[in-house]
Amino acid sequence: MQRRNMLRLLAAATGAAAAGLSLSAAAQGTYPTKPISLVVPFPAGGTTDIVARIVADKLGQQLGQTVVVDNRGGAGGSIGTGYLAKAAPDGYTLGIATASTHGINPAVYPRLSYDATKDFTTITNLASVPNVMSINPAVKANDMKAFIALAKAQPNKMAYGSAGNGSVSHMMGELFKMSSKTELLHVPYKGVGPALNDALANQVQVLFDNLPSSLPFIEGGKLRALAVASPKRVPALPNVPTFAELGLPEVNDAAWFGLIAPANLPADVQAKLHDAAVKVLALPEVKAKLEKLGAVPVGNTPAQFAAQIKSEVAKNKRIAAAAKITLD
Structure with missing residues (x-):
């Protein structure tokens, strides 16, 4: 009886491991299999929205699926960003992070619905704007x-x-x-x-x-x-x-616009999105559109982008404290 239970446990563990490997392989090999939503936490027509739309179309072409821009503005970008933080980390809901959403808001809103450094998976900083x-x-x-x-x-x-x-x-x-x-x-x-x-x-x-x-x-x-x-x-x-x-x-810090996803995004999905985004930023037509906007393509690593966000939060907390800036 004891031997039979041990065999069942071993089989279950082996099955779970195989399932995990299967999910990872599926994410790497077949992701994405349906359209992707790109949450822009500001209204249509602003700089964030324009950068997102320049990138979204070509990103969809790289991934083989449509990337649909979803504008969710309000409260300095915190409404859309809070929505993204609660989305499933499956690669089908992405978002745009900015100096406002991931630098200023954590410094000035005492009851923010998200943690800028913990609730997201960084992919890359897409562009900076002087x-x-x-x-x-x-x-x-x-x-x-x-x-x-x-x-x-x-x-x-x-x-x-x-x-x-x-x-x-x-x-x-x-x-x-x-x-x-x-x-x-x-x-x-x-x-x-x-x-x-x-x-x-x-x-x-x-x-x-x-x-x-x-x-x-x-x-x-x-x-x-x-x-x-x-x-x-x-x-x-x-x-x-x-x-x-x-x-x-x-x-001397420029404004910036980066690609993020909810926390705990599978590493292979993160890598695939990063690779696709960097390829998009290298396209001559994308470079031309960004330069016309006054923007400079970036395309840094996820780790570099995460460090940038952490530094931005710290900087703005210093400014907010010194100038006594707080918002409800």
């Missing part, structure tokens, strides 16, 4: 040195506009203040559009923004760019230095 600091031409400063001197001479007399409390532009503005030891008045708006309009009208004197939305006005002379947050100078603005060049390296 940020830019610009001023209304009425401000009597032609470069950063002159602007900082002017701001120090007139504490809180100049205002900067942001896309809202806890936005990328808000955190960038506060980090600039800390790094440059200046005092600027923060004016939050409901989105970058209204902030941009008031910067053009000199209702606020300074604007921190993603480069794509400000670039046409900089090129048209309606805004004066003082610095870009980018690893190197932007081809469209060759005469505008990076923050690092100006001795403000802390402010």
Whole structure:
């Protein structure tokens, strides 16, 4: 009897191991077998959505299945990201992580529905987009040195506009203040559009923004760019230095848009998605579309992307604590 039970246990264990191997092999060999949902935690039409759609079509071609963009905006991206965190880790629900969802939100929302460093499987950072600091031409400063001197001479007399409390532009503005030891008045708006309009009208004197939305006005002379947050100078603005060049390296982080999945995604599925995404980013037509947006393809490893997210959370927690930024 005892021998029979032992044989049954051995058979069950062998079967379970075989099933596990079968699942892994199936994931590697046949995944995906149905369409994939790509959760974009912001409304259609924004930079996150545009980057996602540039990548989604070609990613579907690489994988042999349609990748459908699913916009789930709200609460600074936390609604869609929270939804992704609770999805099945089977490779059929992916998402886009940004500096907002995986850097700022964990720092400013005390009751966030997800953990940015534990609830997701990183695949790769798809692209980075330079940020830019610009001023209304009425401000009597032609470069950063002159602007900082002017701001120090007139504490809180100049205002900067942001896309809202806890936005990328808000955190960038506060980090600039800390790094440059200046005092600027923060004016939050409901989105970058209204902030941009008031910067053009000199209702606020300074604007921190993603480069794509400000670039046409900089090129048209309606805004004066003082610095870009980018690893190197932007081809469209060759005469505008990076923050690092100006001795403000802390402010030099670009915005970014990465591919993620729920935690515990099988390693072979993760590897297949990473391989497909890197191939997509190498396509000339994808590079051209991203560059037109002002974005730079990245395609780093899952481990590198995970380390980047961890660093981003830590940085923003420091900013939020220093500036006393918290959101409900």
